[in-house]
Amino acid sequence: MSIAQNPLSVEVTLPREDVALIAVEGYLDVDTATEFQHHLANQLHHGRRHFLLDLASVPFMDSSGMNIILRVYQEARGLPGSVHIISPTPAVRRILDLTGVSITVPVSESLDEALSRVDAHQEDQVEPAAQDGLQT
Numbered sequence: 039m040s041i042a043q044n045p046l047s048v049e050v051t052l053p054r055e056d057v058a059l060i061a062v063e064g065y066l067d068v069d070t071a072t073e074f075q076h077h078l079a080n081q082l083h084h085g086r087r088h089f090l091l092d093l094a095s096v097p098f099m100d101s102s103g104m105n106i107i108l109r110v111y112q113e114a115r116g117l118p119g120s121v122h123i124i125s126p127t128p129a130v131r132r133i134l135d136l137t138g139v140s141i142t143v144p145v146s147e148s149l150d151e152a153l154s155r156v157d158a159h160q161e162d163q164v165e166p167a168a169q170d171g172l173q174t
Contacts, residue, residue, distance in 0.1 A: 045064055045070070046063070046073050048063075053090070060090065087118070090122050094124065095127075098129060104134075107143060121144075122152040122156065124148065131145070
């Protein structure tokens with residue numbers, strides 16, 4: 039029986055009906071990425087459109103973790119929805135910055151800041167539709 043060297047813990051809470059807060063603890067790498075992806079896919083399946091990824095307890099993330107974040111970002115954009123990273127550790131923040139992921143996926147320092155960004159994103163989605171209605 040094999041036990042993962044660096045087990046991953048993922049806790050999902052719902053601060054709002056369409057928002058999933060996903061708190062990750064442990065290494066987010068090739069050995070644990072599938073489990074992380076499973077949790078995200080489950081939330082997509084249940085109609086969540088906005089994903090808040092709390093990475094405060096992730097000491098290390100490799101390209102496998104980044105790829106999953108970028109994939110869920112692409113999926114969420116099509117809903118339309120959003121993905122936000124919350125409080126990445128310095129090592130993870132460095133990887134996000136060096137790879138440019140932090141340019142694409144917003145990084146917040148707190149849950150409240152991320153929720154404010156979700157609200158702003160939703161307003162941006164509603165506003166163009168309202169403007170189109172006024173122009174016709």
